Every structure is written in C-alpha cells, then in structure tokens.
Amino acid sequence: MSYISNIEDIKKCPTEFALALRDTLNVLSGKWKLNVIGVLFFGKKRFTEIEKGLEEITPRMLSKELKELELNGVVNRIVTASRPVVIEYELTESGYELKKVLDEMIGWGILHREKIFKK
Amino acid sequence: MSYISNIEDIKKCPTEFALALRDTLNVLSGKWKLNVIGVLFFGKKRFTEIEKGLEEITPRMLSKELKELELNGVVNRIVTASRPVVIEYELTESGYELKKVLDEMIGWGILHREKIFKK
DNA sequence: AATAGCACTATACTTTTGTATAGTGGAAAA
DNA sequence: TTTTCCACTATACAAAAGTATAGTGCTATT
Structure with a gap:
C-alpha cells in the first residue's frame, strides 16, 4: 500500500497526509530523539542507563526528550512501586x-550517499 | 530488504546506519523543507511560483531552504540562458x-493517530 | 553519621532557527 | 519613462532549541 502513488493522490487528500507527515517528523526531529529511541530499541531502560548510553546528553535534555516522547505516545514510563x-x-x-x-530513512540515506560519491 | 531486521543488526553496524539516518532527517527537518519538496513533487517551478504555493514563506527563508536542498542533492537549480x-x-x-x-512516514502518522484516538 | 546513587529540577546562558521589513539590479511592459 | 516582474540579498530582531552548572529529596550503603 502506498499513500502517494501518483500526483493525483497528493491533490486529493493533501491535508490529512500533510498532518500525518508532520506528526511523524515532529516525533523524530531534534538532536536527541532518534538516539533515545535507538537506545530503547534494545529494551526498557532506567533514566541513568539511557544517560550513560548517550554519554553527552545532559539530564535536563534527557528529561525533556522523554517527556515529549511520552506525550507523543512513543515511550511509556513505568513505575515499579518497590523500595x-x-x-x-x-x-x-x-x-x-x-x-x-x-529503515526506509536508512535506505534512502545510504543510496543517496552512494549517488553523491559517484559524481 | 530491511536494515534493522533485528537487534543484532543494530549492534553490528550502528555508525553507518546512524549517519544515513541523520542525513535523511537533516534533509527533512525544519519548518519549510517538507513543504518545498511537496510543491516540487508536482514538477519544476520558478522561485515566485514556489513562493506563491507556500503563501506564508518569506523570500529569505525560501532562498535559504532551496540552497540547503541543493547542497544536500535533493533539488537542482536550472538556469535557462534566455532573455x-x-x-x-x-x-x-x-x-x-x-x-x-x-510514504512510510505518512503511514506511521495515520496509524499512530488512530491508536491514540482509540484509547 | 557521612557518602553515594537515582531521578530528576532550576537557573542562566548560547546557539540555531525563523520572522519582519526593506532594498537591489536587471529586463520588460505600459 | 515610470512601473512592474523576477530572483533574490541585507539587516535587525524574536523565538525555539540546546548547553552548562548546580542543586533537590529520597533511599541505601559504608
């Protein structure tokens, strides 16, 4: 299934697609979101574990990113009531x-690099 | 073909994939790039045509975005030596x-919206 | 009792990104 | 010849994103 199969499709339903596209871009944009998501692909992690996984991030930034990702429905915050x-x-x-x-982004990135080096 | 088929793949080649991913994200990030690319999907356009297609963009921004997109190898600037x-x-x-x-981004955005509204 | 780890928050600051407004230089149309 | 169109550029400013550094309240360890 493809959303933009031809130009007519773009003309037909531009706003819904544009919104969905913008949503996705917003979830990924910024210096740290991709990295945080990347770390969490390996499984659930505690705050300091993510912090160590990203070395240069400050707790302020990590806190901010996690809150945004949670708000955007990409990350869950799980509290275990132990002591x-x-x-x-x-x-x-x-x-x-x-x-x-x-995956699609990686694919494009790799292909695009190849093309640029060929020239 | 899939780049991240399992966690082992992420472990094997993280830097090349991470770079490709970052490249792609950089090409799309910002307020206007997606819109400019969207307009150009309909075919080649002159500066003022794009400007009109985007209504609120200032010439400064459009000029900047076009330069960046050209630098990134996403857009060609064609000069016809007429008078x-x-x-x-x-x-x-x-x-x-x-x-x-x-397309993949639109797909995710739409599916994700549905999931959020269901809750 | 002092120290260390966890999960953050607070304040101030710098850098990047985007906006507002005006102007330039050439050609062509009125 | 004045005005308009095209493809921008220049300057100044505002807002957003990111950084640096310190500190908080809690629990657990030594």
Whole structure:
C-alpha cells in the first residue's frame, strides 16, 4: 500500500497526509530523539542507563526528550512501586513501529550517499 | 530488504546506519523543507511560483531552504540562458526517491493517530 | 553519621532557527 | 519613462532549541 502513488493522490487528500507527515517528523526531529529511541530499541531502560548510553546528553535534555516522547505516545514510563521506586522507560507499540520508517530513512540515506560519491 | 531486521543488526553496524539516518532527517527537518519538496513533487517551478504555493514563506527563508536542498542533492537549480534568464528548481532523482520515505512516514502518522484516538 | 546513587529540577546562558521589513539590479511592459 | 516582474540579498530582531552548572529529596550503603 502506498499513500502517494501518483500526483493525483497528493491533490486529493493533501491535508490529512500533510498532518500525518508532520506528526511523524515532529516525533523524530531534534538532536536527541532518534538516539533515545535507538537506545530503547534494545529494551526498557532506567533514566541513568539511557544517560550513560548517550554519554553527552545532559539530564535536563534527557528529561525533556522523554517527556515529549511520552506525550507523543512513543515511550511509556513505568513505575515499579518497590523500595526504592524503580522507574523505567520503554517504547510503546507505536514506538516499535517506527522501525519501518527508520529503515526506509536508512535506505534512502545510504543510496543517496552512494549517488553523491559517484559524481 | 530491511536494515534493522533485528537487534543484532543494530549492534553490528550502528555508525553507518546512524549517519544515513541523520542525513535523511537533516534533509527533512525544519519548518519549510517538507513543504518545498511537496510543491516540487508536482514538477519544476520558478522561485515566485514556489513562493506563491507556500503563501506564508518569506523570500529569505525560501532562498535559504532551496540552497540547503541543493547542497544536500535533493533539488537542482536550472538556469535557462534566455532573455531574461529563467531560473527553475526541480527535484533530483534522490529528491523523488524521498517519496518512499515520506510514504512510510505518512503511514506511521495515520496509524499512530488512530491508536491514540482509540484509547 | 557521612557518602553515594537515582531521578530528576532550576537557573542562566548560547546557539540555531525563523520572522519582519526593506532594498537591489536587471529586463520588460505600459 | 515610470512601473512592474523576477530572483533574490541585507539587516535587525524574536523565538525555539540546546548547553552548562548546580542543586533537590529520597533511599541505601559504608
């Protein structure tokens, strides 16, 4: 199935597609979101684990990104009521489904690089 | 073909994939790039035509975006040496190939919206 | 009792991104 | 010849995104 199979399709339903596209881009845009999502592809992680996985990120940024990703329905925050409380972050179903999008992006990126070097 | 078929694949070649992913994201990020590319999907256009197609963009921004897209190999700037000179912008092959990426993004966006509304 | 780890928050700052407004230089149309 | 169109550029500014550094409240360990 393809959403933009020809130019007529773009003309027919531009707003819904444009909104969906913008949503997806917003979920991925910024310096850290892709990295945070990347780390969480390996499974659920605690705050400091993600922090260590990304080395240069500040806790302020990580906190901000996780909140946004949660708000966008890409990440779940799981609180385990033990002593002390354990907080973990994991990708939602939607989060895991981003794999297809990222895959297509990687594909384009690799092909595009090849083309540029050939010239 | 899939780049991230399992977690092992991510572990094997993270840097090349990460770079390709970042390249693709950079080509699409920002307020106007997606719109400019969208307009050019309909065929080659002159500066003022794109400007009119996007209504709210300022010439400064359009000029900047077109330069970046050209630099990134997504758009060609074609100069026709008539009197007066006619300048047109068109998508490169790579530019048109973004369709697959955008399509996947639209797909995710639509599915994700549905999921959020169901809850 | 002092120290360390967890999961953050607060404040101030710098950098990047985008906006507003005006202007340029050439050609062509009125 | 004045005005208009085209394809931009220049300058100044505002807003958003990201960084640096320190600190909080809790629990657990030594």
